[in-house]
Amino acid sequence: MxxxxxxxxxxxxxxxxxxxxxxxxxxxxxxxxxxxxxxxxxxxxxxxxxxxxxxxxxxxxxxxxxxxxxxxxxxxxxxxxxxxxxxxxxxxxxxxxxxxxxxxxxxxxxxxxxxxxxxxxxxxxxxxxxxSWLASNTRRDWAEQIRSLGRVGVAHPEAQVNPIHLDDVAEVAAHLLTDDRHRGRMQVLTGPRSMRLRDVVTVLGDVLGRSITLDELTEEQAIEQRAPWMPEAILRTLLAVTALGVGVLAPVTNNVERITGHPAREFAEWARTHRADFE
Ligand SMILES: NC(=O)c1ccc[n+]([C@@H]2O[C@H](COP(=O)([O-])OP(=O)(O)OC[C@H]3O[C@@H](n4cnc5c(N)ncnc54)[C@H](OP(=O)(O)O)[C@@H]3O)[C@@H](O)[C@H]2O)c1
CATH class of the missing domain: 3.40.50.720 (NAD(P)-binding Rossmann-like Domain)
Incomplete structure (x- = not known):
């Protein structure tokens, strides 16, 4: 089969x-x-x-x-x-x-x-x-600025996210597809910890071995500076949702560990594997 x-x-x-x-x-x-x-x-x-x-x-x-x-x-x-x-x-x-x-x-x-x-x-x-928040969002949204300017514009840098390593998502899917033990109606998967967007930028800088300047943007500045592929209405929704995470821990589940048998991977691990995308 x-x-x-x-x-x-x-x-x-x-x-x-x-x-x-x-x-x-x-x-x-x-x-x-x-x-x-x-x-x-x-x-x-x-x-x-x-x-x-x-x-x-x-x-x-x-x-x-x-x-x-x-x-x-x-x-x-x-x-x-x-x-x-x-x-x-x-x-x-x-x-x-x-x-x-x-x-x-x-x-x-x-x-x-x-x-x-x-x-x-x-x-x-x-x-x-x-x-939860895919670790690859950092590549999609920030890599170009970090590569060309060494800095990154972020709206609501105090908002908290729980970056998940894509290997953990794929591993969970592989387990479910090949073994029926965890086949619930849904599985909420997260990274191992809640982090402020500001901290995610710091971790990227640590992995790259240089400090990345974070420029705090207003929502209007973020909309003005959006990538050509990002529709304004979608970005407005994403910014509104990000604002809800300011000062609030992002939920963390243990489902990656329950299903795969190992703790969810840290964002730094994803960043180390993909550092070339930011250099
Ligand atoms: N960003 C986040 O934080 C977040 C959080 C939770 C969930 N997600 C979900 O995760 C997705 C991103 O995952 P990813 O990074 O693995 O995606 P990705 O690399 O962008 O790949 C998307 C895949 O979808 C396929 N696809 C699109 N339309 C199709 C169609 N009509 N028929 C067949 N295949 C089609 C594409 O196949 P082709 O090769 O045919 O183009 C491509 O392989 C998001 O779109 C969202 O649904 C995202």
Whole structure:
């Protein structure tokens, strides 16, 4: 029986494919353009658009369990095909945006809730993963400024987050896909500690061996300076949610340790592995 990892090019999906392959499992990784997908030796590839699943039967052949990205659009037709081809369990990546105050009724929350609804209505057994603030957000939002200026603009630097290492998310998914012990309806996954955004910048500087100047931005400055790919309405929501975390510990769970058997990895470990992205 095969495990299908959709979004096999993604940060989490790619790591998950490698972990499953290293564990000796039969894995198939899918992407919308499979021709450009580079996966470890022995891993099958398949072409699959999660919201336009014509030809999905091929990607789903012999698949017993699958990892699903919360793509914008209707996942229902794909899940119906999956039900018919004999898939028995789904792990859906979601986000606390689906339930957090300030986000659940905004665009990012709605996309994730829609994906959850499709999985629930499919009738397939499933677990929804709610990873906390991904450590890779620092690369997405700050790496360019740190590389070119040695400084970074941050709104609400006193806000607290609990950065999670992407390997921990992938490891939890690998356990769930291959072992039924922790298959609850949901798993809230976090890093090991609550940190102020200011402290996250300090850790990055320590790992890089230089101090990074943090420029505190007002929300309006953050909006003016946003990256071209970031829509203003989305950033306004994210800033409002960040503001709610000022002076408040971010919740920390022990689910990574319960499922994988080891404590959640520190943000510094992720930063050490990815330091080249900031240099
Ligand atoms: N940022 C946070 O703090 C946070 C917190 C909790 C949860 N999350 C969730 O985690 C996600 C990010 O994870 P990541 O970094 O691993 O993502 P990523 O590297 O951006 O990868 C996203 C994957 O989704 C696939 N995809 C997108 N639309 C698709 C479609 N229509 N059909 C098939 N595949 C499709 C892409 O596949 P292709 O190769 O086909 O392009 C890509 O592999 C966020 O989008 C959010 O849902 C984020």
């Amino acid at each position: 095969t495990i299908l990892v959709t979004g096999a090019r993604g940060n989490i999906g790619g790591r998950l494919v490698s972990l499953l392959a290293e564990g000796g499992h039969r894995v198939r990784g899918s992407a919308r353009d499979a021709a450009t997908l580079r996966l470890p030796e022995g891993v099958e590839t398949a072409e699959l658009d999660l919201t336009d699943p014509h030809g999905a039967e091929r990607a789903l052949r012999d698949v017993e369990t699958m990892f699903l990205y919360p793509t914008r659009g209707d996942l229902g037709p794909l899940l119906k095909i999956a039900h018919g081809t004999g898939v028995r369990y789904v792990v859906l990546l979601s986000s606390p945006a689906a339930y957090d105050a300030g986000e659940y009724d905004q665009p990012i929350g709605l996309v994730h809730r829609e994906a959850e609804r499709a999985v629930e209505e499919s009738g397939l057994p499933y677990t929804v993963l709610y990873p």
